[in-house]
Amino acid sequence: MQKSVDPAEGITTYKILPGEFYVTKDNERIETVLGSCISACVRDPVTGVGGMNHFMLPVDKNATGASELSDANRYGNYAMENLVNALLNAGARRERLEFKLFGGGRIMSSTTNIGWYNIGFAFDYIYTEGFKIVSQDIGDVYPRKILYYPNSGRVRVRRLNAMHNQSLAAEESRYINNIGSKPVEGDVELF
Known part of the structure; x- marks a missing residue:
């Protein structure tokens, strides 16, 4: 995660990469660039506590646990749980959480449509958990800056x-190829 100050807006900015998330109560900006990945922007409108995640693949089928800084957050099942738990720990209320979804583009036409699977996972997770989506910009063939x-x-x-697309697709391909070589570790139990 990179921290900087945007001179035009005078606001502290956190740039998150795949497998990362950030939660804040402060007047800050969180940004990322998405291809087939998904980012959920989630907030409690009453407290102003909000955060964003960035996950690369929908589910780790081995689901053994994850920590905030672990590579396990590259998977949606960890990234969503960790983001929601961090929001609740920061003072958000579960029943007020609003979700905005972005990404899931098909930028690597020669491979499986990972974006489609990521979108499906995100919708399944949100509806299964009883949350509401208030906005979205998902699918299509475009990478996005959020x-x-x-x-x-x-x-x-x-x-x-x-x-x-080409540089983002190459970056995503490298990331996907490296995922298999790194074990998923951590201490969060998914239920």
């Missing part, structure tokens, strides 16, 4: 052009 302001709930989405 700027999220958790305190207000505002999201800015920029669809990136095809030139970015």
Whole structure:
């Protein structure tokens, strides 16, 4: 995760990468770039506590546990649980959580449509847990840059052009190829 200050807005910004999430109560911005990955931007509108995750694949079928900084957050089943738990620990109320979903683009046309599976997982998780989706920009063939302001709930989405597809697709391919070589470790029990 990279922290910086946006000179134009004068706001502290956290850039998250695949397998990361960030939660805040402060007037900050969280941003990421998505291809087939999904980011859930989630907040409690009463407390202003909000956060964002960035996951690469839908489910770790071995589901042995994860920690906040673990590579296990590359999987949706860990990334969603860890984000929701961090929001609740920061003072959010479960019944007020609002979800905004982004990503799931098909940017690697020669491989399995991972974005489609990620979208399916995200919808299944949200509806199974009884949460509500208030906004979304998912699917299609575009990578996206997401700027999220958790305190207000505002999201800015920029669809990136095809030139970015090749570099993002190469980055996602490298990440996917490395996933199999790293064990999933941690101490969170999924139920």
